[in-house]
Amino acid sequence: MNLVPLDLDRDLELLHAWVTHPRSHFWGLQGADPQRVRAEYERIAADPHHHAWLGLDDDGTPLFLAETYDPAHSELAEHYPVRPGDLGMHVLVAPPTRQRSGVTSAVMRAVMDFCFAQPGVDRVVVEPDVRNEAIARKNAEVGFVEERHVTLRDKVARLSFCTRTAYAMSAPHLQPAAIAYAHRRLIAKAIAEFSHERLIEPIAEGTGRYRVGDLAFTARRYALNHWVVDADSLTGPLDALDFIAGLRETLGIPEKLLGTYLEEISATLAGTAWKVTHRRESAAELVHADFQTIEAAMTEGHPGFVANNGRIGFGLQDHEAFAPEAGRPVRLRWVAVRKDESLFVTAGDEREHYLAELGEPTLARYERQLRGHGLDPDDYRYLPVHPWQWEHKVTVTFAPDVARRSIVPLDEGPDRYRAQQSIRTFFNVDRPERHYVKTAIAVQNMGFLRGLSPKYMQATPPINEWVRQLVDGDEELRACGFGVLRELASIGYTGDAYHRTGTPGAYTKMLAALWRESPVPRLAAGERLATMASLLHRDRDGNALVSALIAASGRSAAEWVAAYFRAYLRPIVHCLLRHDLAFMPHGENLILVLENHVPRRVFMKDIGEEVAVMNDQPLPAEVERIRIDVTDEIKELALFTDVFDGFLRHLAGILASDGVLPEREFWALAGDCVRAHAKDHPELTGRLDLLRPTFKHSCLNRLQLRNTLQMVDLTDQAGSLIFAGELENPIAVFG
Known part of the structure; x- marks a missing residue:
């Protein structure tokens, strides 16, 4: 305002x-x-x-x-x-x-x-x-x-x-009504997701009426053991912290980690209360909103995780300054780091990269600052730092490095950015054609400390370039309009004592950044952007954005969903079958390109950390780290778990609950998409069985409940999986 x-x-x-x-x-x-x-x-x-x-x-x-x-x-x-x-x-x-x-x-x-x-x-x-x-x-x-x-x-x-x-100190979101709303919504989600993962089993008390302990509620059950719990129907003690603490043994939370998990739950409650207090956009308004308004309006976080908005480390003022829902512009801090104590990787020229991102006047000013300290600018490169990270970590955890001029504080950058849903990634609002910047930040969120490893990221630009060439060279993917937003450059400081010990850990991931392509220059006339996470968004009155988009498009729900599947599902299936290539295609990792409110194509992002090649095809040496050796059954989970269970079950539940599209028709359309791809590519027949009747039920909350500090080993993600029986394949059930 x-x-x-x-x-x-x-x-x-x-x-x-x-x-x-x-x-x-x-x-x-x-x-x-x-x-x-x-x-x-x-x-x-x-x-x-x-x-x-x-x-x-x-x-x-x-x-x-x-x-x-x-x-x-x-x-x-x-x-x-x-x-x-x-x-x-x-x-x-x-x-x-x-x-x-x-x-x-x-x-x-x-x-x-x-x-x-x-x-x-x-x-x-x-x-x-x-x-x-x-x-x-x-x-x-x-x-x-x-x-x-x-x-x-x-x-x-x-x-x-x-x-x-x-x-x-007034904290207007921490009021009885707002926190009661947050408790009610989080308990409903906890019941739904813990039931989905077979951690708890609600007792039926009549048509659509169930009970868990002292809580009674109305719910609907859909394919993939998906529960939609009516939060407003809940009766009983509505305290999410007490509810989860009372289930500690049932949920398998280690006693020593219960406090940490409850802190993430409490932070999630606070985040929900803040959003319901401060975010006022209706679904009808978001239909016509710009990319960053939609990004900031998201209220849910990850659809599967119950503790999905922890941000442990942020205080109230940090939340209001840096959280994506706050929507406030942020200028990143810049430091110079010695070249011989840092790593920088890009496919192009390093100085040209900085000129493009900072501009000649700012770069010249930073060089003058270095000379003012008696330092040679040729000995340094430039690293963007999250303001929170500068205040809380760089000036304390790396104080000796700053004092000896291995890290030189400069100034804030000229451009304003907006934090994205991942909290550590920033979109340039002053020059949207410039790259996203992803920074390290030592905030605990959803099972991880959000750092970036300089050594791990050395391979990020080559991996992204390899994936880009594969995608651009595939006729099917081009026909679908599928694209990737490459992470083009990475930088990290390695001259500190933590790196010298040779022991990897959180402290070796605190000073690093990367740059990712912006989708804005790749838009055609009449196209606009929205995070795919927005398809699961409901406003404070319970109205779903996806339902509003379908209504505004003038297309039938079936036509709209079929167009969405062609833009999103078909490319994922093709990458899996043709290339044994798997992404992490959840809502926050996909950007939709909409035309007349209908998805026409998608951009995949977060390639460096989230992509895997699951065969023995030749790979460049610097790309080799993305190869994993898994069975065909695990390969299939790249579709069944990451797409069907991880995202589409939530979307199907919204459309069915709203009376927009019955779930049978939704999953039949998904099956039609998979079968149409198979018909168009008979040479891929038998590669994987995507129409198998059941598949292993891989559980996300079980991972976080087991170890809320680090829920998976990033070097062996497949080996970290926890299964709970099997789920019926909805495209087989409704085929």
């Missing part, structure tokens, strides 16, 4: 409608004609100690009126000892044209941010009418404390104060 000076020539009609609306009776202008309203605000405009502001929503729509004033030059000066740094404030939210929950809270935050951004302001003062209970609650929510009642010229008012620290 943004505040701009009120312009009476431009805003009078709108202002008059707002201040005379019946909901604005405490504003004191009921029945006023436009001339009286103009006179009132001309008086304010003429007063150097009083200012009126028009508040705009993120899309520029007028949303609220705010006034700020100096209490020392107001009627309040007679009622309390005004302190230097006091600022008076009034706020009026526009009468609603439609129901949008959370608007008033968001406006209050925007106005308070604006007030405390004024030079010298330490305390905000308000004096609402004592009868206005609604605004009193909103004031308390952001940290105001009522001092006493005072009699003013036109009302009896609650004289209230909010200090800068009280506002910073």
Whole structure:
């Protein structure tokens, strides 16, 4: 939101409608004609100690009126000892044209941010009418404390104060209603996913009604043992932490790791509460939203993991500054690192890479900084650092390296970025054609500390180039429009004591980054982007974005889903059968290209860490690390587990629950896609049995519950799998 000076020539009609609306009776202008309203605000405009502001929503729509004033030059000066740094404030939210929950809270935050951004302001003062209970609650929510009642010229008012620290500590998302919403949703997800993985077994109590312990609820069961639990139907003790702690032995959580897992659950609850408090986009609005608005609006995290939003290490201010849902622009910090104590890999020229990403003026400035320290710029290269990582790790964990000028602090970069769902990957909002930047960050999230290994990443650009050549050279993949976003360059610092010990670990993954292609330059006219994770998104009112997209497209649900399968499922099947090539194609790793709200093609990303070749084909030496030796049954799980169970079961459940597309038809369309590929490629017949009746049930939460600190060994991911029986293959069942 943004505040701009009120312009009476431009805003009078709108202002008059707002201040005379019946909901604005405490504003004191009921029945006023436009001339009286103009006179009132001309008086304010003429007063150097009083200012009126028009508040705009993120899309520029007028949303609220705010006034700020100096209490020392107001009627309040007679009622309390005004302190230097006091600022008076009034706020009026526009009468609603439609129901949008959370608007008033968001406006209050925007106005308070604006007030405390004024030079010298330490305390905000308000004096609402004592009868206005609604605004009193909103004031308390952001940290105001009522001092006493005072009699003013036109009302009896609650004289209230909010200090800068009280506002910073107010945590408006940690309120009973928001956290109750989060508990309810997380318990529903926990029941659904733990039941899916056969860790618990709900007891049926009637048609669609079940019980787990003291909790009763309504649920629907679909293919792949997929449960859709109606969160609003839950009755019983609704505390997610107690629910999971009570199941510790059943879930197999090691006693010594229970606290860590509960911390991730608590952080997930806090994240949900924050999102429901601050994110207001409806599914209908997101249908037409831009790429980054959709990215920031995602509320769920990974669809399968229960503890999926941990971010252990982030504080409240870190969350508001760096979490993707906060949507705030971030400028990365840059350091210079000695070339002989670092690794840099790219297919092109190193200096040209930095010129393209930083620009000549910034690069020249960094070189001058190095010379100012008496250092030779030719001895250094440049590494982007997450601001959190700089503050919490580089200046402490690598203090000796900074002191001896192996790491040289420079400045923030010129471009603003937005954090993506993976929290450590950033999209350039100022120059969208420039690369994503992925940085190391020592935050624990969903079973991993989110570091990057410099030595491991040496192979990342060659691997990406090899995959790109394979994809571009395959006629079928070209016909599907399937593309990969290459990770083109990587850098990492290796001159520290942690690397010198020769022992790999979290400390050898704290100073590294890579650059990935942006999809923006590859868009044609009429195309737009959306993370595939958005297909599983429901807004705070429960409306699904995918259902809204289908409705807006003008296509039948079956036509829409068939187009999606051709863009997503068919290329995955082809890579598996033709090349024994497997990706990790979950929602956050795919970017959809939409045309008229219909998926036309996809981009795969996170290639370096997530791709595997499962045969003995010749590979360049630097690409060899992606080869794994597995059975055909495990190869098939690249489709059954990663695609069917990992993503499509959730999508099928949403469409079926919404009455948009029956699950039988959904899976029949998936089967049609697989069979059509087989018909078009008879030479691949018998490579794998994708129509087998059942497949092994590989479980994600069981991995995290077993070891929430590191749920899999990245050097042997297949060997880390945990199975729980078998699942029926839905394209065989509904074939």
